[in-house]
Amino acid sequence: MDDWNDLKLVLAVVRSGSLTAAAKALGVAHSTAFRRLLALEERLGVRLFERLPAGVYAPTSAGERMAGAAERVETETAALGRDLLGADLRLSGRLRVTCSETLAFVLLTPIMAEFRREHPGITLDVVIDNRVLSLSRREADVALRVSRPREGDLHGRKLADIGWTLYATPDVLAACGPVDLDDLGRLPFVGWEEAVSGVNTADWLAAHVPERAFVYRTASVINQMVAARAGLGVALLPCYLGDAEPSLIRATPQPLPGLDRELWIVTHADLRRTARVRAFMDLVSARLAAARAQIAGVA
Structure with a gap:
C-alpha cells in the first residue's frame, strides 16, 4: 500500500455504500474509480467489496480492515493539518x-x-x-x-x-379567517417532504397539521418561503427569514413555543x-x- 488515494477510495465506498457516490465525493469519474478499485483488488489479490444489486457495494472483511486503516490515516493527517493551521x-x-x-x-x-x-x-x-x-x-x-x-x-x-412561527400572504390569511393552533386543518400548508424526519419543524407540522391540509412539499426552507410568498399556503419559517420577506405576515404574532x-x-x-x-x-x-x-x- 503506497498510495493514499487507494485508501481514500476504499473508505469513500465503505461510507457511501456505492461506487457512484464515492466517485462523486472524491471528484473523479465513475469509470476512473471503477478502474482504480479493480486494479487495487488485482494488485492485492483479494476482493474488497461484494457487488450487490442496485449498485450497492458491501465491504468484505478485507475491505473493512482497509477502511479502518484508512480512517486512522485520515484522523492522523487531519490532526496534523489542524496542528499546522493552528x-x-x-x-x-x-x-x-x-x-x-x-x-x-x-x-x-x-x-x-x-x-x-x-x-x-x-x-x-x-x-x-x-x-x-x-x-x-x-x-x-x-x-x-x-x-x-x-x-x-x-x-x-x-x-x-x-424563533420560528407561521407565515403566509395577507390574501391567504384573509381567506381562511383567524388562525387557531388547535384547528390548523382549515389552512392550506406548505410542508416538508414526507421522507424528512428528525427535523423539529417537520415533526411539529406532522403532529399539528393533518395530512389533507398539505398542498405543497419541499425539503428546502428557502423554497417553502418562496411557495408561501407565491400564495400556495402557510409555511413554518425561522423568524429572521419570514420577517425579512415583505410579502409575508405572521399567522401567529409570537414565535411558537418549543420550536426555538x-x-x-x-x-x-x-x-x-x-x-x-x-x-x-x-x-x-x-x-x-x-x-x-x-x-x-x-x-
Missing part, C-alpha cells in the same frame, strides 16, 4: 465555512462581504449544507450550527436563540487561535449577537 498567524489563505441555506440567504452573506473587505487576503469557501459536517475531518474550518456542540474537541460560542433553537458558531479546538479563524469568528459573533432580537423573532 500555528498560522497570517490573515491570508483559505477558510472553509459551513452553514444552512437560510442562514446564508439572510444573515451570513452580508457579514462575509464585510469580512472580505476587511481581510482581502482570505478566500472564503462556503458549504451550504443542512447536515452537520465534521470539523475533526476538516470538512469545514468553521460551522454555524443550530444546536449546542456535543463533541469535546470543539470550541464555540452561542450567538442567539432562533440555539445558534452556535464552532470550530475545532486546534484551530481556535488560527488568525483567520479567530478573525472570522469574532466578526460573525459580533454581528449576529447584535441581531439577537431579530433572530429570536422578538424584535
Whole structure:
C-alpha cells in the first residue's frame, strides 16, 4: 500500500455504500474509480467489496480492515493539518465555512462581504449544507450550527436563540379567517417532504397539521418561503427569514413555543487561535449577537 488515494477510495465506498457516490465525493469519474478499485483488488489479490444489486457495494472483511486503516490515516493527517493551521498567524489563505441555506440567504452573506473587505487576503469557501459536517475531518474550518456542540474537541460560542412561527400572504390569511393552533386543518400548508424526519419543524407540522391540509412539499426552507410568498399556503419559517420577506405576515404574532433553537458558531479546538479563524469568528459573533432580537423573532 503506497498510495493514499487507494485508501481514500476504499473508505469513500465503505461510507457511501456505492461506487457512484464515492466517485462523486472524491471528484473523479465513475469509470476512473471503477478502474482504480479493480486494479487495487488485482494488485492485492483479494476482493474488497461484494457487488450487490442496485449498485450497492458491501465491504468484505478485507475491505473493512482497509477502511479502518484508512480512517486512522485520515484522523492522523487531519490532526496534523489542524496542528499546522493552528500555528498560522497570517490573515491570508483559505477558510472553509459551513452553514444552512437560510442562514446564508439572510444573515451570513452580508457579514462575509464585510469580512472580505476587511481581510482581502482570505478566500472564503462556503458549504451550504443542512447536515452537520465534521470539523475533526476538516470538512469545514468553521460551522454555524443550530444546536449546542456535543463533541469535546470543539470550541464555540452561542450567538442567539432562533424563533420560528407561521407565515403566509395577507390574501391567504384573509381567506381562511383567524388562525387557531388547535384547528390548523382549515389552512392550506406548505410542508416538508414526507421522507424528512428528525427535523423539529417537520415533526411539529406532522403532529399539528393533518395530512389533507398539505398542498405543497419541499425539503428546502428557502423554497417553502418562496411557495408561501407565491400564495400556495402557510409555511413554518425561522423568524429572521419570514420577517425579512415583505410579502409575508405572521399567522401567529409570537414565535411558537418549543420550536426555538440555539445558534452556535464552532470550530475545532486546534484551530481556535488560527488568525483567520479567530478573525472570522469574532466578526460573525459580533454581528449576529447584535441581531439577537431579530433572530429570536422578538424584535
